[in-house]
Amino acid sequence: MLFDIDGTLVRRAGPHHRQALEDAARAITGLQASTARIPTQGMLDGQIITLMLEEAGATQGQIRRVMPAVMAKAQDLYVQRVPDLKSKVCPGARSLLYKLARRQVRTGLVTGNLSRIGWKKIERAGLRPYLHYGAFAEFADERRKLVAHAIGRARREGWITSRSMIALVGDHENDILAAQANGIPIVSVATGVSPAADLAKLKPDFLIDDLRSFPWQELSLE
Ligand SMILES: [Mg+2]
Numbered sequence: 001m002l003f004d005i006d007g008t009l010v011r012r013a014g015p016h017h018r019q020a021l022e023d024a025a026r027a028i029t030g031l032q033a034s035t036a037r038i039p040t041q042g043m044l045d046g047q048i049i050t051l052m053l054e055e056a057g058a059t060q061g062q063i064r065r066v067m068p069a070v071m072a073k074a075q076d077l078y079v080q081r082v083p084d085l086k087s088k089v090c091p092g093a094r095s096l097l098y099k100l101a102r103r104q105v106r107t108g109l110v111t112g113n114l115s116r117i118g119w120k121k122i123e124r125a126g127l128r129p130y131l132h133y134g135a136f137a138e139f140a141d142e143r144r145k146l147v148a149h150a151i152g153r154a155r156r157e158g159w160i161t162s163r164s165m166i167a168l169v170g171d172h173e174n175d176i177l178a179a180q181a182n183g184i185p186i187v188s189v190a191t192g193v194s195p196a197a198d199l200a201k202l203k204p205d206f207l208i209d210d211l212r213s214f215p216w217q218e219l220s221l222e
Contacts, residue, residue, distance in 0.1 A: 007171030007192020024074035042172035044112035092211030097130035109134030
C-alpha cells in the first residue's frame with residue numbers, strides 16, 4: 001500500500017517545509033525566491049523550487065545547475081527546524097498503518113517531499129515504524145514516475161507478486177492522475193486542501209472523508 005504524506009498522513013504541519021525550500025533557494029542563489037504565489041499542494045519539491053526560481057528570474061540552465069545544492073540545503077534546514085508533529089497526524093492514519101503492519105502488508109511513501117524531509121516528517125509524526133520505503137521528489141520530475149518507481153522497487157525486491165494488491169492513498173487530484181497513469185486503484189481521502197467534490201470529478205476508485213473509512217473489504221485486505 002502506497003501513501004502520499006501531506007494531507008494524507010499528516011496535515012497542517014506548519015510553514016517549516018515551505019520555509020526550508022525558500023531559505024535554501026535564497027541562500028544558494030542570492031535571489032529573492034518565494035513560494036507565496038505557488039500552489040504547492042500536490043507538487044513535487046523540485047517543481048516548487050523550479051517555479052520559485054523562474055519567478056525570481058533564474059534561467060533554466062541556472063536552475064539545473066543549482067538544483068542539487070538547493071535540494072541538499074532545504075533538507076538540512078528542514079531536519080533542524082521541524083517541530084513535533086504527533087498532533088498533526090490525519091484522523092485514522094495511525095491506526096490504519098498499525099493494522100496494515102499487523103497484517104504484514106508492505107507500505108511505502110510516494111511523496112513530493114525530498115527524501116530527508118519526508119522521512120523526518122514521518123518520524124516526527126511518530127509513524128516511522130510503519131513505513132518500509134519510499135519514492136521521493138529527487139527520484140523523478142513527475143508524480144506518476146514516483147508511483148512507477150515505488151511499484152518497480154517492490155517487485156524487484158520480491159515484496160509483491162503479480163497477485164498482490166497495490167493501491168495508492170492520496171489527498172490530491174495529482175495523486176489520482178498518478179495512480180490512473182500506472183493502472184493501480186486510488187483511495188482518495190478528503191483530508192487535504194482538495195474538496196471531495198473536486199476529487200470526485202476525476203473518478204477515483206474510492207473516495208473517503210478520512211482514513212477511518214478505509215475500504216478494507218473492497219481492497220480484499222480483510
Ligand atoms: Mg498530498
